[in-house]
Amino acid sequence: MIKSKNLFQIFFILLVLIIVGTFIMNILINHKLYASPSLFQIAAHWSPFIYQGTINNYDLITNFNFDGNWNGYDNWENAGKNQYYTNFHAYVYYAIIESDSHYFITYMFFHPRDTGNPWGLGLYGWAHENDSEGCRVVIEKDGSNWGRIQNIETIAHESYYIYNNPSLINSSHPAVYVCERKHAVYGTNKAKSYDCWYLTGCKIFLVQRELVLDIGMLEEEQKSLQV
Ligand SMILES: [Ca+2]
Ligand SMILES: [Ca+2]
Numbered sequence: 001m002i003k004s005k006n007l008f009q010i011f012f013i014l015l016v017l018i019i020v021g022t023f024i025m026n027i028l029i030n031h032k033l034y035a036s037p038s039l040f041q042i043a044a045h046w047s048p049f050i051y052q053g054t055i056n057n058y059d060l061i062t063n064f065n066f067d068g069n070w071n072g073y074d075n076w077e078n079a080g081k082n083q084y085y086t087n088f089h090a091y092v093y094y095a096i097i098e099s100d101s102h103y104f105i106t107y108m109f110f111h112p113r114d115t116g117n118p119w120g121l122g123l124y125g126w127a128h129e130n131d132s133e134g135c136r137v138v139i140e141k142d143g144s145n146w147g148r149i150q151n152i153e154t155i156a157h158e159s160y161y162i163y164n165n166p167s168l169i170n171s172s173h174p175a176v177y178v179c180e181r182k183h184a185v186y187g188t189n190k191a192k193s194y195d196c197w198y199l200t201g202c203k204i205f206l207v208q209r210e211l212v213l214d215i216g217m218l219e220e221e222q223k224s225l226q227v
Helices: 004-030 039-045 072-079 194-199 210-226
Strands: 049-054 093-098 102-114 128-140 148-156 159-164 173-178 203-207
Touching (some): 039 093, 072 102, 128 173, 148 173
Antiparallel strands (some): 093 102, 128 148
16 A cells, blocks of 8 residues: 555656656747757748838839739739739748758849839849849758858849858848849948949838748748649
């Protein structure tokens, strides 16, 4: 027969195990140590803060099918229609490549109109439909859940700029700067480019983590299209 003293000891040991187990599980869940993050979580974790120069709504980053179709030949015309021009939603497209040692995360910013430079002149001055520019974030696998940022690479027209060991916002978000009109992307607001001569004089807004949610919505949208 088990004595009441022994029963108390067993009960006490079980209680301690439950409390310690719950505490450990909470740590694992909160710090996502119970499983490696998914590729989507990796892309969301390192997603850039985007400083976008704007002079009008054609400088708002949006989705390719903003007009309800996947036809790229009507985007210039439709972007100018009031129902779309006043209702662009923020989207960022992403792609991620994983190697044994790195993640290569590409973020693409789409604008239906590149309105050209103010003079319509120069090698890249012309206006055109369907503007796609962006950046790539290179993450080195270092044994931690999220890895370590190695560099970011931006595209501006047909040139690439590499920024090693960039400073981060909220510890995991590199900043990129997107010019109005032409939408060239730089990793610094002081790039030696004619684009940034007029970037500094315009209104700049900051697109934050909401873009991550839109990436998720886009994934669901793509799945529904595949069905
Ligand atoms: Ca279209
Ligand atoms: Ca452009």
